Amino acid sequence: MIRVLLADDEAMIRAGLAAVLATDPDIAVVAEAADGRAAVELAHAHQPDVVLMDIRMPHLDGLAAARELRDVAPVVMLTTFDEDEYVARALEDGASGFLLKAADPRELLIAVRAVADGAAYLSPRVARRVLAGLRSGLTRPAAAKRKVEALTPRERDVLALVGRGLSNQEIAARLHLAEGTVKAHLSAILRGLGVQNRVQAAITAYEAGMAE
Structure with missing residues (x-):
């Protein structure tokens, strides 16, 4: 069973997310939070497999909450915004996924399952923006290659498959x-x-x- 914590300051959004997740018998919502601080406290208390976290929330926004939950549970950021600023900050703050609220409900189930399995998930629209940024020359390929060369051969094998989006089970x-x-x-x-x-x-x- 995949245990999920929902964090969104809008009760109707939480209800909608819970309804979608309830269609999968292998997923259970174990707690809900209406602000970032409560989300952090509930995550520590319930130890969920995945946290679905809105970016804009009172008391502690989703990005700050994600930073606090890095060692507790993987976080999938939920937002109506897909500006580069939010994508970049979500990734920098340790999020394991980024999902737009306007996405198809089936995408929510895919994202939860992927992140629970140890993979990362980016909404296709978000993934295109990330890849566009990588191709635009706003990256440091030389520095990245030096870091990769310091890994063992087996670690490089694993990293290559992580880069292609495979889960831990698929890599194994x-x-x-x-x-x-x-x-x-x-x-x-x-x-x-x-x-x-x-x-x-x-x-x-x-x-x-x-990972071309």
Whole structure:
């Protein structure tokens, strides 16, 4: 069972999200929060598998809350805004996903399952903007390659598949490894690259030319 915490200051939005999630028998909403501070407290109390977090909330906005939850649970940011500023800040603040509220309800289920499985998820519209930024030359490919070269050969294998969007389970199957071994490699990769989460590792892989 995938345990989800919903955080949005609009009760109707929370109800709609809960209704969509309820259509999947493997997903359960374990708590709801109407502000960022409550979301952090409830996440510590319930230890959910995924937190769905609105960006704009009272007391503590979603971006600040995501920073506090880096070591507690993966966070998927929910917003009606898809400006580059929000995308960049969400990724920098440790979010594992970014989903627009206008997305198809099926996309919500896909995002929750992907993040719960250890993968990252970016709404297709958001992903296009991120990739456009990478292609525009606003990246540091030389620096990324140097960081990647410092990893072990097996860590580079894992990173390349992370960059292509594979989950831990898929990487384990592709490389004939135990899933726990993949998670250990991923932890070492994050430390080696000096990044905070899987999304940032995937971007580094792309910058280094590993995930074309």
